[in-house]
Amino acid sequence: MASTAPLLIEGKSHPGELRPTRGCDATSESFEKIEDALAKTREWIGAEETDHTWTGPLYQTANRFAYLYFLRTCLGIKAWLAHRLFVSDPTHPPTRATTEEQWEVILDSTSVELGLPPTVEHYSHLYLPGLPRPSTPSVTE
Numbered sequence: 001m002a003s004t005a006p007l008l009i010e011g012k013s014h015p016g017e018l019r020p021t022r023g024c025d026a027t028s029e030s031f032e033k034i035e036d037a038l039a040k041t042r043e044w045i046g047a048e049e050t051d052h053t054w055t056g057p058l059y060q061t062a063n064r065f066a067y068l069y070f071l072r073t074c075l076g077i078k079a080w081l082a083h084r085l086f087v088s089d090p091t092h093p094p095t096r097a098t099t100e101e102q103w104e105v106i107l108d109s110t111s112v113e114l115g116l117p118p119t120v121e122h123y124s125h126l127y128l129p130g131l132p133r134p135s136t137p138s139v140t141e
Helices: 028-045 059-074 100-114
Strands: 007-012 080-087 123-129
Touching: 007 059, 028 059, 059 080, 059 100, 080 100, 100 123
Parallel strands: 007 080, 080 123
Antiparallel strands: none
């Protein structure tokens, strides 16, 4: 019998999407709860302490790890997390169409900034080719 488990997928078309312009902007009481959850997540993953990187520009990625932690440890659900990374996305200008090699460089840099260990259990990357958007039929009636 096949088992099922949730797969959390975060899709990105270019590296800039990994670094939104701002980080966590929660109010003080909520921010404390978020920091506590992220600290528990870092401990679970085995990540090193970093200078507010988890609540700064990489907060979105850190938050996805926190969801994985919550599902697996708090709820006992055998979830997985994957970054779905589009390679050579033709919907972006050539300067923003990212190769697999470029993704690897940015992911390595992101991992270092987040203090992640070389391998994070239950987390992976999926590389998919970017496809052109389908054309929209025009209304001629």
